[in-house]
Each structure stands twice: as C-alpha cells, then as structure tokens.
Amino acid sequence: MKQNYPLTAALNFGAVLILMTILTAPFYFATSFTKPANIAGAKTQNPYIIISNVANFPQMQLTQTGSLYTITFVKVAQSQVFTGVLTITNPTKSATTYELVSTGDGMFFFGEDPGNQLTRITLPTGASVPISLFSNTKTYNSPQEASLSVEI
Amino acid sequence: MVTKSLTKLIDEAIIPAFALIVAKSLGLFLVIAVFKLDFVIEQGGIFKILPVIHFQDPQSYIMAENYSNLAMLFVASFGTIFVIMRAHFLHRSHIHPAVHAKLVSLNLESLIASSYNLYHQGVIWLTYLWLVVGFLIISSVFGVTFPQITVIAFIIAANFSWIFAIDIQREIEINRNSV
Numbered sequence: 001m002k003q004n005y006p007l008t009a010a011l012n013f014g015a016v017l018i019l020m021t022i023l024t025a026p027f028y029f030a031t032s033f034t035k036p037a038n039i040a041g042a043k044t045q046n047p048y049i050i051i052s053n054v055a056n057f058p059q060m061q062l063t064q065t066g067s068l069y070t071i072t073f074v075k076v077a078q079s080q081v082f083t084g085v086l087t088i089t090n091p092t093k094s095a096t097t098y099e100l101v102s103t104g105d106g107m108f109f110f111g112e113d114p115g116n117q118l119t120r121i122t123l124p125t126g127a128s129v130p131i132s133l134f135s136n137t138k139t140y141n142s143p144q145e146a147s148l149s150v151e152i
Numbered sequence: 153m154v155t156k157s158l159t160k161l162i163d164e165a166i167i168p169a170f171a172l173i174v175a176k177s178l179g180l181f182l183v184i185a186v187f188k189l190d191f192v193i194e195q196g197g198i199f200k201i202l203p204v205i206h207f208q209d210p211q212s213y214i215m216a217e218n219y220s221n222l223a224m225l226f227v228a229s230f231g232t233i234f235v236i237m238r239a240h241f242l243h244r245s246h247i248h249p250a251v252h253a254k255l256v257s258l259n260l261e262s263l264i265a266s267s268y269n270l271y272h273q274g275v276i277w278l279t280y281l282w283l284v285v286g287f288l289i290i291s292s293v294f295g296v297t298f299p300q301i302t303v304i305a306f307i308i309a310a311n312f313s314w315i316f317a318i319d320i321q322r323e324i325e326i327n328r329n330s331v
Contacts, residue, residue, distance in 0.1 A: 012155055015158040015159065019161055024283075026169050026172035026173050027287050030172075030176050030287065034204070034206075034220070035206050036206070036207050036209075036210050036212075036213035
C-alpha cells in the first residue's frame with residue numbers, strides 16, 4: 001500500500017496532541033478543582049489581604065475591628081519608624097489603588113523608606129507591599145496606639 | 153498510519169490519568185471529612201460544567217491542597233514502582249528461571265510482561281511522576297504546597313528514574329549479547 005505522508009503526519013500530530021491532553025488532564029483538574037474563597041470566590045472576595053508581622057517587634061500588638069487595624073506599640077525614642085509591621089496584598093484580578101488612612105499616635109505608609117512616606121499606591125494583581133509605621137509623638141517608653149484603615 | 157508506539161502510549165496513559173484524578177478527588181474529600189473543613193461547591197468551574205470547591209479560609213485551602221497533592225504523589229509513585237518492580241523481576245527478557253517456573257505452576261504467567269509493554273507503561277508512569285513533581289514545584293513557589301513534599305517527590309522521581317534506567321541498560325546489554 002502506498003504511503004500517504006501528509007495523512008500520516010497529520011494523524012501522528014493528532015495522536016501526539018491526544019497524548020499531551022491525556023497527560024495534562026489530571027493537572028488541569030488538580031489546579032481547577034479547588035479554590036480559596038477569599039481569592040477566587042465572588043461571595044467573600046476581599047479587595048486586599050493584610051498580613052501581620054507584628055510578632056517580629058517586641059511589645060507590639062495588633063487588633064482588628066472590622067476593617068480597622070489598631071497597633072499598640074512602645075517607642076524607645078520620640079521619633080521612631082517600625083518598618084514592615086504589616087504586608088498588604090492585592091488578591092483581585094486587576095490592579096488596585098489603595099490609600100492608607102491613619103489615626104492615633106502614628107502614621108502608616110507604604111514601603112519601608114521613612115524619607116518617602118507614601119500613603120497611596122497602585123498594586124498590580126497578586127503584588128504585595130510592606131506597610132510601615134512612623135510615630136513622632138512626644139510620649140515614649142509607654143504604650144501608644146495607631147489605627148489604620150485601607151481605602152480603595 | 154499512526155505510529156504503533158504512539159497508540160500504545162495513548163492506551164497506557166488513560167488509566168494513570170484516571171487514577172490521578174480519582175486520587176486528587178478522594179484525597180480532597182477525605183481531608184474535608186477528617187478535618188471538617190468549611191467549603192462551598194459552585195458550578196461551572198472546569199469547562200463550565202464540573203463543580204469547583206471553594207474553601208472558606210486560606211488555611212483550609214492549603215491543608216486540602218497539601219493532602220490531596222500527597223494522594224496524587226502516592227498514586228503516581230505506587231504506579232511507577234509497580235511497573236519498575238515488574239520490569240526488574242517479571243521481565244520476559246531476564247526473569248529468573250525459578251520465578252518463571254513458580255509462576256507457571258501457579259498459573260500466573262500473565263504477570264510476566266514483555267519489554268514493549270513494560271517500557272511504554274514505565275515511560276507513561278514516570279512522565280506522570282515528573283509532571284507531579286513539576287506541579288508540586290509550581291505549587292510550592294506559590295506558597296500552597298509545603299516545600300518538604302516537593303523535595304520528597306523530587307527524590308522519589310529521581311530514584312525511580314534511576315532504577316528504571318538500570319533496567320533499560322540491562323535490556324540493552326541482553327540485546328547486544330544476543331546479536
């Protein structure tokens with residue numbers, strides 16, 4: 001029987017495609033079958049995720065009431081910066097602009113550079129940035145409080 | 153028309169693919185049942201037909217993913233080691249005569265496999281095992297799967313590949329000597 005090369009090539013190409021599909025199918029299933037609700041679920045999706053790093057700082061505590069984050073801290077000098085006390089992540093599927101609103105004895109800013117205290121930033125999807133706390137009140141060596149809310 | 157080997161590979165790939173999907177699903181349902189994780193089932197996830205399980209908090213999601221990925225790794229490893237054991241001990245080209253005689257006496261001669269079957273099965277199972285390793289590496293990079301699981305998977309896959317290569321080497325030597 002005469003060999004039909006174009007047909008043979010097409011059939012083999014199709015067979016390779018079928019094989020690749022079968023090989024990758026379990027992994028497509030594995031990645032698509034489960035999702036964390038706070039990232040992928042529309043019902044409980046948050047516009048941002050705050051991760052606490054206060055455990056790295058002595059005498060620092062974080063409390064949360066709704067969307068208000070309050071940090072209790074003790075300074076050792078009048079003017080002090082606590083870098084990276086929190087981390088904010090953009091879990092949404094689009095770039096989002098966040099603005100920090102601070103109240104109390106300190107001011108929160110994006111990044112870790114006290115010389116460039118950004119309170120407004122646009123984060124690409126999935127990106128994270130540290131949030132630092134700057135306090136310049138006269139009181140020190142005693143507990144103080146600063147509160148933070150994030151506006152979009 | 154279609155290369156015989158390609159047809160054989162497709163044929164051999166179906167059962168492992170099904171086994172991995174079942175392992176992932178069973179692992180997931182077991183971890184949900186044992187740890188009583190909160191979840192919501194929503195429609196239209198995979199190909200807009202199959203359901204997707206949404207976990208209520210990231211910790212539950214990470215726990216479920218880790219255990220179900222472990223189940224996938226276990227099945228891929230079990231399938232691979234089964235083929236490797238057959239290749240080493242029940243390979244038609246170099247089966248020990250005593251083992252062969254015993255299998256014949258027990259009417260279990262069908263357990264003896266040819267190189268053609270064994271190598272196609274071995275290639276498929278090892279491919280799945282390495283794909284699991286790749287999947288776990290990506291999952292670890294995204295902070296979902298614990299890196300320890302990925303390292304264990306890599307060690308298993310590397311060792312199984314090495315053992316399989318030993319059998320191929322032995323087969324080549326047998327063929328070279330017989331020529």
